Amino acid sequence: MNWSDLENANSSKLVEWAEEQPWAQAMRDCTQDADWHAEGDVWTHSKMVLSEVEKLDEWDDLSPRERTILQFTALLHDAAKPLTTRVDPVTGHTTSPKHAVKGEHLARDVLRELGCELSLREEIARMVRYHGRPTFLLERAEPAHEVVRMSWYVSNKLLHLFAVADTRGRTTAEMSRPEENVHLWKMLAEEQGCLDEPYPFGNDHARFVFFRSREPNLHYVPHEEYSCTATVMSGLPGSGKDRWLSRNLTDTPVVSIDDLRDDMGVDPTENQGTVIQAAQERCRELLRSKTSFAFNATNVVRQTRTRWMDLFADYHAHIELVYVEPPMDAILSQNAGRPDPVPEAVIRRLAGKTDVPTWAECHRLVLAK
Structure with a gap:
């Protein structure tokens, strides 16, 4: 059924x-x-x-x-x-x-x-x-x-x-x-005016600050002045994150965990500490230069995403979160066609742990299929 x-x-x-x-x-x-x-x-x-x-x-x-x-x-x-x-x-x-x-x-x-x-x-x-x-x-x-x-x-x-x-x-x-x-x-x-629709914050940054504050203020309307835009990709292996970037952000620099891993010769089963450090430093370089960029990684667990969000927020970036999820059959098929496919059991295990992003995490949210 x-x-x-x-x-x-x-x-x-x-x-x-x-x-x-x-x-x-x-x-x-x-x-x-x-x-x-x-x-x-x-x-x-x-x-x-x-x-x-x-x-x-x-x-x-x-x-x-x-x-x-x-x-x-x-x-x-x-x-x-x-x-x-x-x-x-x-x-x-x-x-x-x-x-x-x-x-x-x-x-x-x-x-x-x-x-x-x-x-x-x-x-x-x-x-x-x-x-x-x-x-x-x-x-x-x-x-x-x-x-x-x-x-x-x-x-x-x-x-x-x-x-x-x-x-x-x-x-x-x-x-x-x-x-x-x-x-x-x-x-x-x-x-509060939020029975039939989300609460009307003064602007997107007011909502972003509200959800990140230990003592939030509903009436605080911060000035929206961003240093750049950080587009954070999220999705299972094989979901089509690279395809989305190629179609929507053709001229934007991309910091990719997979690409860094390949460049550094680090196997996905090995300790990823050096890869993460390299990604963080590359992101900081772009943030310091106020250059808009995309960060491409699996990012399906909120705790992991939050660490990157914290980094981007420290540099006053406008954070866009893009979650890509086609049907599971399509994910498995697309993954199988990759040069180094992820085992199906791993993908299904990650799917069971996935925290699908919400508007509480970012300035702008895109759910893509």
């Missing part, structure tokens, strides 16, 4: 499909803490949430795309609980730490395998990651900053609606948080 068979399907068809999947079967075997989920296992809860999603008063007014996002979020939001569930030896309570973070990657893998298109897949994956945020809004030091931040990751309208369905789709004891707490998310998002 592929994406076209499931997109816009009703809940019965979705459940019928999901119950044959290993991740749903694992949820069925995963029990939960009765104080939070007296209904029992994770899969029972997920089906209840899916049912509640379609009972929402707003359901008929949603677009087909919005309905699809909510349905698949319901199916996948707790799919990583079997991977993270443990019993606290002190309290005896069952917990699932970081299940939403791992769930984002699991959801991305499931949807990629189905053939879900990139932008829709990422909306669902991020909804899975952040689905619990409205419930804990009152525990945040700066609630307004929380809804503003989330508006650049997901739709706050859909996040609120899902949180309502998630609250209703369970049987809980007294310690459950009331639904009224969830509605505060909608109220605050409306006050």
